[in-house]
Every structure is written in C-alpha cells, then in structure tokens.
Amino acid sequence: MKVKIAKDLLKIKAVFLRPNEPFIWASGIKSPIYCDNRLTLSDPEVRMDVETGLANIIKTHYPEAEVLMGTSTAGIAHAAITAHLLNLPMGYVRSSAKDHGRKNKIEGKLIPGQKVVVVEDLISTGGSAIEVVNVLKEAGAEILGIASIFTYGMKESMDKLSKANVKNISLTDFDTIVEVAAKEKYIEEDDIKRLLSFRDNPSDESWIGGIK
C-alpha cells in the first residue's frame, strides 16, 4: 500500500521539488519539497485508493472508532469520504473558532467520551495534528489516534506524537516516495541523499540550489 500510494502521488504530480525557490511550510520550515495531497481529490482513481486506504487503516488499527474528525482544511474532505465509506459520524476542527454564529471550533456532533480518530492529510512537524488532538481531548473525546495520507517521518513529529502518547498510521511516507521517485526516474539518485538529509535536519539549508 505504501508503494501504491507513493506511485499515485507521483503519477498525479502531487509531489513538487523546488530547491531553488523553497516552499515555506505551515511550521515556517523552508523546504525543497512539497506534497500537495489536496490534488488526490481531483483524480477519482487515486481518490478511491486514498479513501479506501484510510478506511482500511481505521478498520485495522482503530476498530472501535465512533467518530472521525478532520483537520482544517486539507483533512476535512478525506474525513468526510472515509466516514461515508465506513458509515461513521464525522466532523472537523477549525484552526480557530468562528467569531460569529455558534463560535464553534469543533464542527459536527461530539459527545464527551466518544472514541475519535483524527484524519489528517499530511504530517510534517505534527503540530497541526497534535493541536486538533488537544482541542478534541479538551472537549471530552477519547482519542484513539490519527490516520493520515503521508508523513515525512521527521524526528520532531515522532517526538511530539510519542510525548502526547498519540498513534499515527500513514498510508505512505517520505522514504517510500523518495525511493519510488528515484526508481521511476522522477529524481536523480544523487538527490535522494540531499532530500533525506533535509528531512533528518531541516534547519541545515545546504540543500538549497543543490538538487537537480
């Protein structure tokens, strides 16, 4: 499954390499790579792989799930489709509470004590996912864990998740994408080392301009 989803993401050109004009991530990190999982929604075949994959993660790793909660904004559609496949209730957590209407941060119904799985599209530092977990816990949810499409496998995210005692299961990861991208000639072998060293130490910006 990891290889299949990595191939899917590469096929729909959801993975962008831009070493000369780095992307700025949500965390502020400058990156030579950006994975735009939002594009999976636009390709029905890939969307089917992703949503059935997320549904399988939930059936296998979180069989007692009672509610799925998406992260804003990129996790919302995946939470909705996966919940539909599993016939489960679904909601989402806003990045900040509305300042009008019901002033909600959590949208949809959450009953304190309910067993919740957070659906996130992508984990870089893990900051967004953990914030959502905390908001839901404060509202009385029992968090079973996170289901996500992609993780960079950064130390920062793994430390954050283990400190918060939260499990994450991803459909694919950075190492698999890089491996498949090299095999299928999307990137040159030489660049693999640079990409992995960026992932292992994102504050070292020596990769800028160095990837072909």
Ligand SMILES: O=P(O)(O)OC[C@H]1O[C@H](OP(=O)(O)OP(=O)(O)O)[C@H](O)[C@@H]1O
């Ligand atoms: O692991 P982290 O360091 O928190 O980064 C990952 C988050 O960043 C992206 O969201 P973004 O803030 O770009 O917003 P969007 O979901 O509205 O596109 C992505 O969808 C994740 O939610």
Ligand SMILES: O=C(O)c1cc(=O)[nH]c(=O)[nH]1
């Ligand atoms: O960390 C992020 O903001 C981020 C990285 C990435 O590769 N893709 C994305 O959508 N967000």
